[in-house]
Amino acid sequence: MNPHETARVRRPRDAVEHRLGTVTDIIYPNPHTTYIGGIRLRFATGEERTYRPEAVVACTRADDHAALVAAVTDTCRTLRDACRIAHDYDGRLSGDIIDLLMALLGVAEARLGLTLDPANLDPPTGGNETDEVPS
Missing domain, CATH: 2.30.30 (SH3 type barrels.)
Structure with a gap:
């Protein structure tokens, strides 16, 4: 340094x-x-x-950008999952959470140059791991 x-x-x-x-x-x-x-x-x-x-x-601004991208992506993933859970719990709550998610996606694109697809936020997995019970 x-x-x-x-x-x-x-x-x-x-x-x-x-x-x-x-x-x-x-x-x-x-x-x-x-x-x-x-x-x-x-x-x-x-x-x-x-x-x-x-x-x-x-720490450079590029390091900060990378950390922000990771944090925003994780937050979007969490909000998406919360929305899915809330959908069965309370439809209005699910709508409010989706509003938060959409606002965050807009900020990510406008301020970080990051375009995220809420359907594809999960990190890639190494194989066919699943928690489903075979039938």
Whole structure:
């Protein structure tokens, strides 16, 4: 990691630490060593904090995009499944959930460039795994 690169805190403790930070300084405890004693990050709020090197991971906007795509896909899958369950439980609830799903699909396409098909959100499986009982 170098100054001016972006990074995230591995285990954020508050809202500031959930944000992407910019490396502002790399702290060496001894000028004659390559051991890094701390990494100073500046967050979008303007706040700066220093962390131990193992508490920080390099992260680019492309990494964030990939994480968002995975999270949105998982959320769409969950909403789709909830809609299917709600269909037998309460038709109006199922309709409300479908509205949420459609809104999320619209945001995913407009903001992430991601086109998802609710019918095909499941990850590919390795074979013919099924939980059905043979007849």
